[in-house]
Amino acid sequence: MLPEYIVFGLTGIGLFVIGLRAALVQAAALARILAINVAGTGIFLVFVTLAYRGHDAAPDPVPHALVLTGIVVAVSATALALALVRRLPATPGEDGDD
């Protein structure tokens, strides 16, 4: 019998799929970046659900640390992507070959 808090794990899967689908559908780069962040959060939620071991047991610290790393990696990637998005409209195109 699986514990009830597994609902968070399944929610994580749901978030991942919602984000993935939106990343494929959305055309605007900024919307895609949002979607990718949502998908990533879904994975983190699965990880943290794995770490949870009930109200009175100490949780598994390893997934917590992995997710913390994941959050920092995600914000770094987001920062680079957003900088590209901010820079693109002001960048002139080339002489038009290819």
Added chain:
Amino acid sequence: MLDAVGLALIGTGLVFFAAGSIGLLRLPDLHSRLHALTKADNLGLGLLAVGVAFLAGDLLIAVKLLLLWLLVLAASAASAHLIARHARLRGQGR
């Protein structure tokens, strides 16, 4: 006994939060929305903080909660002001 008082305060605070949220959704223009949101939420949060302080039954925690409430008050007042100012400069009173 203290617990019951605490729970009652939290319940009252939640009513204010609900009122603020309904106001945000239903009121017609930006200024009245801001008004509903900040006023009701600040009061709601205050009641909530007092309620939690009763439940915790610890003076140190109560002081921390008070400080938190004051911080949120300052931040929400300032951001409400900024939003309203921005709206007025842009000329939209929607």
Added chain:
Amino acid sequence: MTNLLVWPVLVPLLGGLATLLAPRLANPLGLACSLATLGAAAALVVVFADQGPMILALGGWAPGLGIALRADGLSVALLAMSSLVGLAAGVYATGYFADPDVRGRFWSLWLLLSAALHALLLSGDLFNLYVTLELLALVAVALTALGGGRAALEAALRYLTIGLLGSLVFLLGVTLLYAGYGTLDLVGLAGALRPEPVAWVALSLLTVGLLIKSALFPLHFWLPPAHANAPAPVSAVLSALVVKAAFYMVLRLWFDVFDPALTQAAANLLGVLGGAAVLWGSWRALRAERLKLLAAYSTVAQLGYLFMFLPLLLALPPGPSRDVAFGALVLLALSHGFAKSALFLGAGVIQQRAGHDRIADLGGTARALPVTTFVLALAGVALIGLPPSGTFLAKWQLLASAIETGQWLWLPIVGIGTLLAGAYCFRVLGHAFGPSDRVGAALAVGGEEIPALLLAITATVVLGLGAAGLWEFLALGTAFDGGSR
């Protein structure tokens, strides 16, 4: 002595910091650090040849709780290639960027890229692999964008978003494995893995994530614009090393971790996609109008060959015949790495001298830039797979294994792919040897042509003639078997 394993990561990483702090000295500092990285890699090769596989338990914690670095023949061979190509392209880059500012930025990122590649090749931990994968992706994107210009920025943004999706899919696979088997150490995982749905779903996620990163057809669409619009030395390393890093991970995970859960059908699927990549990539390379775009599509095709090895390796019984095929696969990866970086550097020389890289307007190049034209020809020899290149031996072994296992489908694909490769290489050379009214004869050898020449010679002659040594090198054992804890 085991701390030797961190040096190929630490040296370029600290070098990147040094160039960040002293941007005026970027060129000498960068070259010194590339050289030192090569030294670290060479030390690793020597020690590996002497003592066999190496393991370093970082922080002194047993693998599982801690992270282990592991080196076997495959990772050491790729590491050696990476540091050689990195040094050659770095030497070329010293003259490529005229603006000292851009040069400083380039070198910091360049050395970080080297550190990321080496960290990936040496990592023995699944989550750590994810971190290295992201590090590699972000550095590669930043380097792509260094080209300036709208096309480069757009390609970089697409590269980044696609790459992020790939690494997220990979990370979900990691999550499932931790849920099911409770460890992230590759060796521990290999010991715990059972052939069951959890393992299959996780393997599918990991593989799909990596296929996006290694640009296997039909997930290759982001590669040509990124590789064609990046600065030439960057393109060289993206094509030669970065996509191959993702392929290395496929290889590592499939054969060292998931071996009990593999199915021939899955391998066949990847093989078929590889075959399609060979045909489609070669065809698009033949139709490309720009030399760098041709090189980029050629990378799509060449990666296809690597994936065609997977069904063969799985069908061959473990033992000498599988080892021979595996060696051929590594030889192909190395040869392509050297040849493709040579081709991109050659294209860079042409682009800088002529101001463009349009294939139809290459006339007169053979007179003006004889050495670079020779580089294009040599790289072509290795890309087509003519003797004495390493590619020739590798393709020969591919065919032999296909016949041995009765997988006849690969024979015509290799044949057609080779013909198409011949066509696109000779098309370039045909234009290069063509007449021109514009180019004056300048028969001097430019210093910037030398790195490409050395890379091309390595691909065509050194690897071909030294191939036997590679097989012996790979046979020295693996640090990824269950017994080495």
Added chain:
Amino acid sequence: MIDSLIDKDWVEALWLILDFALAVLLLGLAAAAVGTRDLRRGIALFIAFGLLVALVWARLRAPDLALAEAAIGAGVSGALLLAALRDVPPSGLPSVGARGLPLWLLNLGSVTLAVLLGWALLLALAGSDGIRLADLALANLEHSGVSNPVTAVLLNYRAYDTFLELGVVLAAVLGVLALGPARRSVRPAGPVLNSLIRLLLPLLIVTGGYLLWIGATAPGGAFQAGAMLAAAAVLLRLGGDATAGLPGAVGQRWLLALGIAVFAAVGLGVSTGGGAFLAYPHDWAGVLILLIEAAAMLMIACALALAYLGGRPAGWTIGDREGG
């Protein structure tokens, strides 16, 4: 304490209701945030989503993550997103090009994928013994030099991950800086914002220092602390300081290099006696971890502030006069 008032079964039921409400809210907010065509609304919803996620982390007994999510996931990401939206007119948003898949196929695929992944997750949990690394990590805590288990994993057991993660941060910020100069124009803030900034700035800095210090024993650490300092920088930028309170370009270069340099120096220093890279001697582990975290905090704060500026501040170009 509440348990004294309410029946045990009721408490269980309340938890369950709360959990389901959180799950539904999460999914709804996520769908709304990524589904809207109005990006401003999408970003606002995304920030709300981030705060809700922080609440879920708290519910799942991951307070370190709750802090990090609120500060970084919702806070810094939200600030970056809003800055991007401000710089880019919605019509000029670059589009990466959508695939031409029919929508019904995509929806069918999404549902199938969700079912497949959910099934695999349930199988994985049902089939595993549930032991994983928790017991091992907690059992070795006394040898790690810190008593917060998450910090022990981050800076001792798996310190190499964190080391490379600082590399990721560096790579991202170098990429941002390579793209071009930062926007110089700043709008002066009004009196209300200025007084709020004057109030919050010292608070943020003190909180950052506190989070860094407390990370050894309680939730907190370099990343949360760095995000606090970065928030202070963002506030300063909003208040009209073009360089967001950062030191000059040379100082910025040093700050960016600091995190990795100190980490590597400690890792190598402890290995000189024949130990492995990053194997801290037991008596020194706590101090060394704090040292690494302090350097990492400064680096992360500087990197996030530069990312918010979105380009090179004055002085980064060789030959540029510093400052200005």
